[in-house]
Amino acid sequence: MDIAMVPELPKSLEWLNAPATSLHEQRGRVVVLVFVNAASAWCWQRLRDAAQLQTRYPGRLQPLAVHVPRFESERDPQHVLKQLRRQGVAFPVAQDRDWHAWQHFDVQAWPTVLLIDAEGRERGRITGLDSMAELERPLAALCDALPLPNDDDAQPTGESNPEPRLPLLFPSGLAATADRLYVADSGHHRILECTHAGRVLRQFGMGTADFVDGDLEQSAFRRPHGLSVVRDVLYVADSGNHALRRIMLRSGRVDTICGNGRAGEPVAGIVANARDTALNQPQAVVATDSEVHLALAGDNRIWTYGLGRGELSCRAGSGQLEVRDGSGVMAAFAQPVALAAVQQMLYVCDALGSAIRSVQLRNGTVQTLVGQGPWEFGDADGPRQQARLQNPQAIALSPDAPLLWIADTGNGSLRTLRLGGGELSTVALPRRLQGVSGLSIAGGALWIAETDAHAVLRYDLASAELARVAIDE
Numbered sequence: 001m002d003i004a005m006v007p008e009l010p011k012s013l014e015w016l017n018a019p020a021t022s023l024h025e026q027r028g029r030v031v032v033l034v035f036v037n038a039a040s041a042w043c044w045q046r047l048r049d050a051a052q053l054q055t056r057y058p059g060r061l062q063p064l065a066v067h068v069p070r071f072e073s074e075r076d077p078q079h080v081l082k083q084l085r086r087q088g089v090a091f092p093v094a095q096d097r098d099w100h101a102w103q104h105f106d107v108q109a110w111p112t113v114l115l116i117d118a119e120g121r122e123r124g125r126i127t128g129l130d131s132m133a134e135l136e137r138p139l140a141a142l143c144d145a146l147p148l149p150n151d152d153d154a155q156p157t158g159e160s161n162p163e164p165r166l167p168l169l170f171p172s173g174l175a176a177t178a179d180r181l182y183v184a185d186s187g188h189h190r191i192l193e194c195t196h197a198g199r200v201l202r203q204f205g206m207g208t209a210d211f212v213d214g215d216l217e218q219s220a221f222r223r224p225h226g227l228s229v230v231r232d233v234l235y236v237a238d239s240g241n242h243a244l245r246r247i248m249l250r251s252g253r254v255d256t257i258c259g260n261g262r263a264g265e266p267v268a269g270i271v272a273n274a275r276d277t278a279l280n281q282p283q284a285v286v287a288t289d290s291e292v293h294l295a296l297a298g299d300n301r302i303w304t305y306g307l308g309r310g311e312l313s314c315r316a317g318s319g320q321l322e323v324r325d326g327s328g329v330m331a332a333f334a335q336p337v338a339l340a341a342v343q344q345m346l347y348v349c350d351a352l353g354s355a356i357r358s359v360q361l362r363n364g365t366v367q368t369l370v371g372q373g374p375w376e377f378g379d380a381d382g383p384r385q386q387a388r389l390q391n392p393q394a395i396a397l398s399p400d401a402p403l404l405w406i407a408d409t410g411n412g413s414l415r416t417l418r419l420g421g422g423e424l425s426t427v428a429l430p431r432r433l434q435g436v437s438g439l440s441i442a443g444g445a446l447w448i449a450e451t452d453a454h455a456v457l458r459y460d461l462a463s464a465e466l467a468r469v470a471i472d473e
Helices: 041-056 077-086 100-104 133-144
Strands: 030-036 061-067 093-095 112-116 122-127 171-176 181-185 190-194 200-204 224-230 233-238 243-248 253-258 282-287 291-296 301-306 311-316 336-342 345-350 355-360 365-370 394-397 403-408 413-418 424-426 436-442 445-450 455-460 466-469
Touching: 030 041, 030 133, 041 061, 041 112, 061 077, 077 093, 112 133, 122 133, 171 233, 171 445, 171 455, 181 224, 181 445, 190 224, 224 436, 233 282, 233 291, 243 282, 291 336, 301 336, 336 394, 345 394, 403 436
Parallel strands: 030 061, 061 093, 171 224, 171 436, 224 282, 282 336, 394 436
Antiparallel strands: 030 112, 112 122, 171 181, 181 190, 190 200, 224 233, 233 243, 243 253, 282 291, 291 301, 301 311, 336 345, 345 355, 355 365, 394 403, 403 413, 413 424, 436 445, 445 455, 455 466
16 A cells, blocks of 8 residues: 655744754654644653654654644744743744644644655644554654664754853742742752742752652652742642652651653552552642642643542543533543642633633532633633633742732733732833743742743832742852
């Protein structure tokens, strides 16, 4: 049976981090062509899968990513590149600004992966959440049939204009107390304990991407994201390890509460062995005295871990990517990425839904406060029904007022929502914010993780002054 040749990549593609290439130039290698959206957690996992395959078959396999924008902000190529580099992507990425390649290759959904042999013929395709295992056997056969590369050919293509070497690399989650600031230095795979002035007191994690429990010098994280501190315990949503971790601040010891290092579907019940439990891209964590709540971006559900019995349970969400209110599993989220809690109410930041949701912890009832659906986004203040956000990434509650602070990341702005039926408002700032993905309030300030600028900012709640925190090691 004849196998059709794949079409060439459109010349309209804009290559973001490497010289322009074509499928013809890749002849002699197997190509994994991945169509992704930078905001999608499902796409992040496919990009990591492609990177692992490249490591397994150096010189014989070349991943190429084609980014197709969902949000208006994703038409900015530098914004897209920053988002993908947060996930550790280093192979060539092209921007398909007007969806030409998407149509050219008859792509139907994010993510889509095409397997192309060394002669330029399509040998397989998986769409959405179909298992990568369907491609692994034919891919292995194609790569094994190729001659071993020489040392020069085995080297991956280097990135153009890599990120600068700074004390922080894509900082994400923050947790502030009266005198401490904890920073998830995601790109450096570590957690920093700092003073409010930015002086680093301790580092948790060796700074290499791994999954290791133990003392602070021996432990390791992989792209840690959300943080939550309760008294002398710091909880970590260790996103790259698909795990919930815990740091005992008095001793500095790190252990795993649940998660096995691989993306998988959680199972409700008593967690007898932490490493036997699967999670799927935990992005946010918020802890109380007796419970730890998790937002799983790859699962589209909110889970709760009971500290007393060690029991994991699904608090709300069907798993479908949707903005739908209801009770418990009848509700649906669109990639929850941030959490905030007060008394018996949990607030959820839904990134792909451009929405802010609430969950009543007593009965699991989910209500949408701002947002109309996964394809409804914008930049508008006012009553909740008319207000619009674009790909929000972080939230924080004021301790002394019914006010929710929102990192409206797609619009590069800071917003506030007055709870109890109030309106959405934009905070006046001296400049546009770059890729914020973490907020925390303490010590009279709102602390901001300006992720794409590799910085932490301090917004004084009394004076409205915005200043950079000099993280100094």
